[in-house]
Amino acid sequence: MSHPPIKKSLLLSLSKREYHYAQDLPSKPDPSIGKVLVTGASGYIGGRLIPELLSRGYRVRIMVRGETPAYRELWPSVEVVSADALNVFDLRKALDGIDTAYYLIHSLLLGKREFEAADIQAAINFREAAEEKGVRRIIYLGGLGDTSKKLSSHLRNRMRVAEELRQGSVPVTILRAAIIIGSGSASYEIIKYVVKRLPLVPVPKWALNRCQPIAVRDVVKYLVGVLETPQTAGRSFDIGGADVLSYEDMLRTLAEVLHRKRFFIRTPISHIGFYSYNASFLTPIPAAITNSLMEGIKNEVICQDDSIKDYLPFEPLNYREALIGALTREEQDNVRTSWFSAYPPAHELSIKLHELDPGPQYTAHYSILSRKESWRLFTSVCKIGGKEGWFTHNWMWWLRGWMDRALLGVGTSRGRRSQSTLKPSDVIDFWRIEELKQDMRLLLRAEMKLPGKAWLEFNIKPEDGGNRLSIIAYYFTESLFGRIYWYIFLPFHHFIFSDLIKQIEKRS
Numbered sequence: 001m002s003h004p005p006i007k008k009s010l011l012l013s014l015s016k017r018e019y020h021y022a023q024d025l026p027s028k029p030d031p032s033i034g035k036v037l038v039t040g041a042s043g044y045i046g047g048r049l050i051p052e053l054l055s056r057g058y059r060v061r062i063m064v065r066g067e068t069p070a071y072r073e074l075w076p077s078v079e080v081v082s083a084d085a086l087n088v089f090d091l092r093k094a095l096d097g098i099d100t101a102y103y104l105i106h107s108l109l110l111g112k113r114e115f116e117a118a119d120i121q122a123a124i125n126f127r128e129a130a131e132e133k134g135v136r137r138i139i140y141l142g143g144l145g146d147t148s149k150k151l152s153s154h155l156r157n158r159m160r161v162a163e164e165l166r167q168g169s170v171p172v173t174i175l176r177a178a179i180i181i182g183s184g185s186a187s188y189e190i191i192k193y194v195v196k197r198l199p200l201v202p203v204p205k206w207a208l209n210r211c212q213p214i215a216v217r218d219v220v221k222y223l224v225g226v227l228e229t230p231q232t233a234g235r236s237f238d239i240g241g242a243d244v245l246s247y248e249d250m251l252r253t254l255a256e257v258l259h260r261k262r263f264f265i266r267t268p269i270s271h272i273g274f275y276s277y278n279a280s281f282l283t284p285i286p287a288a289i290t291n292s293l294m295e296g297i298k299n300e301v302i303c304q305d306d307s308i309k310d311y312l313p314f315e316p317l318n319y320r321e322a323l324i325g326a327l328t329r330e331e332q333d334n335v336r337t338s339w340f341s342a343y344p345p346a347h348e349l350s351i352k353l354h355e356l357d358p359g360p361q362y363t364a365h366y367s368i369l370s371r372k373e374s375w376r377l378f379t380s381v382c383k384i385g386g387k388e389g390w391f392t393h394n395w396m397w398w399l400r401g402w403m404d405r406a407l408l409g410v411g412t413s414r415g416r417r418s419q420s421t422l423k424p425s426d427v428i429d430f431w432r433i434e435e436l437k438q439d440m441r442l443l444l445r446a447e448m449k450l451p452g453k454a455w456l457e458f459n460i461k462p463e464d465g466g467n468r469l470s471i472i473a474y475y476f477t478e479s480l481f482g483r484i485y486w487y488i489f490l491p492f493h494h495f496i497f498s499d500l501i502k503q504i505e506k507r508s
């Protein structure tokens with residue numbers, strides 16, 4: 001099959017490590033725009049939008065719930081405000097002195113039962129606080145769908161959020177997008193894992209429904225473009241890529257791009273719950289997300305109008321180009337944000353080790369004295385997890401990951417954002433980095449399902465002219481089952497960590 005040539009602008013940007021999506025936008029940076037607030041800054045879209053705004057000279061404040069030094073390291077010129085949209089006082093602080101606010105808040109990870117109410121309340125609070133603080137504009141990225149049809153609860157929720165935001169006096173620009181394709185996007189990851197892992201791909205009848213996927217770079221371009229186009233204030237626009245495709249077409253195109261021979265088989269089973277549960281096993285995406293996203297497949301999600309082109313007349317990428325962009329960024333180990341960038345739903349998980357009071361009841365310490373320099377040892381520590389695995393007894397880590405998946409946890413399959421670099425808050429399989437002190441300490445917080453809280457510390461301290469490399473497991477529990485769990489796993493810890501520490505030293 002012949003395809004139109006890939007756009008030059010895409011090829012050019014893929015050849016650079018540092019690049020900006022909005023470089024070729026028809027709109028121009030507007031210095032009269034005051035401070036811009038980006039909510040959902042820890043999320044997939046927020047993390048991609050911020051560098052674009054900064055590169056165009058805007059003053060940016062970001063709103064996050066879990067503040068970590070990582071944000072200042074990533075974007076030194078941004079102002080960071082810690083706020084929860086469910087707390088009106090927090091919101092007033094976040095919106096004080098703001099000209100335009102991006103609303104990118106979404107609580108999908110809370111699961112189907114809880115996210116709807118939380119998202120609506122957050123939108124109501126935001127609208128009221130924005131009015132009170134005299135915000136000039138709100139820009140919201142929501143979901144695409146035909147409101148005259150029965151929509152999935154996820155799409156209905158995205159529409160309701162738009163309606164709530166619009167009820168106030170602050171003009172809201174609404175951008176409605178279907179599936180977003182880009183490295184690290186949840187929908188793209190589901191499609192990719194299905195194609196990579198299944199030689200026989202089932203095609204239920206809803207896989208013939210049509211959708212208009214859009215590349216993440218085009219979403220970010222529209223988000224920046226509407227900010228710079230005042231005529232778009234108070235209006236709603238559908239944004240989509242160049243193709244309208246069925247879900248089957250999307251899977252077939254990816255198989256073709258990946259050069260994988262796949263057989264597509266029509267199946268009479270069409271229960272979405274069945275497929276979404278299986279997708280959560282097959283892919284790294286937790287069931288809370290696969291359920292909500294796949295429920296939306298029942299609806300055709302196609303742009304109803306293209307009036308956005310009157311204001312921002314650029315040619316969006318087609319689906320194939322969006323895939324090539326995503327796959328190339330993965331190959332280059334240059335994925336900026338991922339669906340798992342957002343914090344886990346149970347925010348209590350983000351209690352820091354040093355904040356635990358009383359401290360962890362259980363610790364297990366393993367160490368080795370090495371003659372090697374601290375930077376060598378630390379570089380070796382920082383390679384753990386993801387594609388490299390855990391250096392030794394990988395099958396045990398893998399088994400623990402599968403136990404977690406069976407309990408609908410995150411498992412190990414999230415891997416790492418990048419195999420070569422780590423920053424605070426990054427994910428390493430079922431861990432998240434709580435602290436990273438170059439050549440000294442890497443502290444990981446467990447995000448797998450556990451009857452308690454757990455941390456794993458890698459520590460390097462000078463000793464006797466060499467360096468002592470330690471691994472310390474910390475555990476805190478309040479339940480009897482939690483205590484039993486610790487003692488069941490203790491012998492395995494001994495086995496795994498004693499060998500892991502030797503491997504780290506050997507590979508450094």
Ligand SMILES: NC(=O)c1ccc[n+]([C@@H]2O[C@H](COP(=O)([O-])OP(=O)(O)OC[C@H]3O[C@@H](n4cnc5c(N)ncnc54)[C@H](OP(=O)(O)O)[C@@H]3O)[C@@H](O)[C@H]2O)c1
Nearest residue numbers: 040041042043044045065084085105106141142180342343
């Ligand atoms: N990604 C897609 O494929 C896609 C497709 C179409 C439309 N969209 C729309 O684009 C928007 C952004 O999506 P996304 O993919 O970037 O979402 P995401 O990665 O899940 O991020 C959601 C963000 O919302 C924040 N958040 C949740 N509850 C909050 C609260 N109570 N207070 C403050 N912040 C809160 C999260 O912060 P924490 O870190 O604190 O949890 C996170 O930063 C959404 O409206 C979504 O519907 C996305």
